Each structure stands twice: as C-alpha cells, then as structure tokens.
Amino acid sequence: GEEARLAAEEAEQQLGLRQVEERLHRDHIHRVAKPSPEYPNYQYLCKVCSVHIENVHGAYKHIKEKRHKKNMTEKQEETELRALPAPSAGQLRAVDAAVMETARQQGISERDFEVRTSVVARMEEVIKTRLSGRSPGCDIIS
Numbered sequence: 001g002e003e004a005r006l007a008a009e010e011a012e013q014q015l016g017l018r019q020v021e022e023r024l025h026r027d028h029i030h031r032v033a034k035p036s037p038e039y040p041n042y043q044y045l046c047k048v049c050s051v052h053i054e055n056v057h058g059a060y061k062h063i064k065e066k067r068h069k070k071n072m073t074e075k076q077e078e079t080e081l082r083a084l085p086a087p088s089a090g091q092l093r094a095v096d097a098a099v100m101e102t103a104r105q106q107g108i109s110e111r112d113f114e115v116r117t118s119v120v121a122r123m124e125e126v127i128k129t130r131l132s133g134r135s136p137g138c139d140i141i142s
C-alpha cells in the first residue's frame, strides 16, 4: 500500500544519502553532529579546508573547487610522507656525512658571516635614509 511505498522510498533516500556521504568522506567532508552556533544552517564540514558547507549540493560543488583540490593534494602528500618508514642508521649516517661534506665545501666561515651581516646592516641604513620622506610606491631610483 501507500505506506509501504513511502517507507521504501525513504529507505532508498537514506541509502542514497549514505552513499553520497561515503563519497564525501573520501574528500574529508563530514556531516556535523551538532551544528556550531555560528553556522546553524551548515550541515557539513570540510576538514581539509576548515569550511562549513550548507548541504549535499554545496558539498559536491565544494569538491570541485580548485582550493579544495589543492588542499586535498597537500593532505595526500602529508599522509604519504607520514607513512614512510623511519630511516635506518646507515641512511642517517649517509645524510650526516653528505651535510657535513657540503658544509665543508660550500659553507662560509664565521668571519665571512660577520662581514656579510655588517654589509646587510649598512645597506639597510642606506635604504632607510634614502627612502625617508618619500611616499611608498614612488620610484626609488632617481
């Protein structure tokens, strides 16, 4: 009868919603159990973007946004990096040796470092003096 048909329809809708939400979960969009007082009409939350979304329709639209896709890629990379096994002692020794060797070849001495620091300080002084009294955005080369 009518009631059974309605019940079946509702069950179908529930199933549909569950499938939709499973799809949304893969994009880290979850239905909020208790809407926050700030966003009472927002049913979903995207955890990678930290944005509230009104409904399923909005969630589907959100999945296609560039910002969301970018955040998803970053999240994916982060997850993969975390899943990497820890380095072995041999690998650590190799990295240490490579860093020390590079520092020996390319590094600067403490004396060089001090000289460079003082050059930077002098340049900053010059720039400040030259720029004082001028409004930002005007041509500094005169």
Ligand SMILES: [Zn+2]
Pocket: 046, 047, 048, 049, 050, 062, 067, 068, 071
């Ligand atoms: Zn998102």
